[in-house]
Amino acid sequence: xxxxRVLGGLAxxxxxxxxxxxxxxxxxxxxxxxxxxxxxxxxFSALGYLFAWFREKEGGLVMIIAGAIQxxxxxxxxxxxxxxxxxxxxxxxxxxxxxxxxxxHHAKK
Numbered sequence: 001x002x003x004x005r006v007l008g009g010l011a012x013x014x015x016x017x018x019x020x021x022x023x024x025x026x027x028x029x030x031x032x033x034x035x036x037x038x039x040x041x042x043x044f045s046a047l048g049y050l051f052a053w054f055r056e057k058e059g060g061l062v063m064i065i066a067g068a069i070q071x072x073x074x075x076x077x078x079x080x081x082x083x084x085x086x087x088x089x090x091x092x093x094x095x096x097x098x099x100x101x102x103x104x105h106h107a108k109k
Contacts (some may be wrong), residue, residue: 001056001103008049008063008096015042015092041070045093047096052097057104061098 019038045066052059069092079087 001100004056004060004096004103005053006101007099008052008093011092011096012042012046012049037073041066041073044069048097052100052104055070055104056100056107060097060100060102060104063093064101065097067091067094067097 015038019042031051045063048059048062050059050065051062069088070093074086075091
């Protein structure tokens with residue numbers, strides 16, 4: 001369970017720093033749609049992460065859904081041959097989510 005908590009926390013901090021570093025300078029001209037969607041997905045992931053501390057299975061499921069949405073969003077934004085970018089942006093959310101779900105699923109039995 002602690003592996004999921006550490007990996008999930010690192011992913012949220014990484015994406016938060018990324019959005020702040022890339023998105024906040026653009027706020028003077030207005031919020032671009034790419035930053036808006038990334039902020040929404042990051043918020044959804046962070047809520048799932050916080051929820052997973054108390055309800056592992058359900059919070060993990062929320063993180064898995066957020067990771068899948070992030071992957072689909074990146075599929076729309078990058079070219080098909082840039083698939084490693086999709087993995088870099090989605091796996092840090094999917095892996096802890098799957099770990100939380102797995103821990104919650106097996107703890108109830």
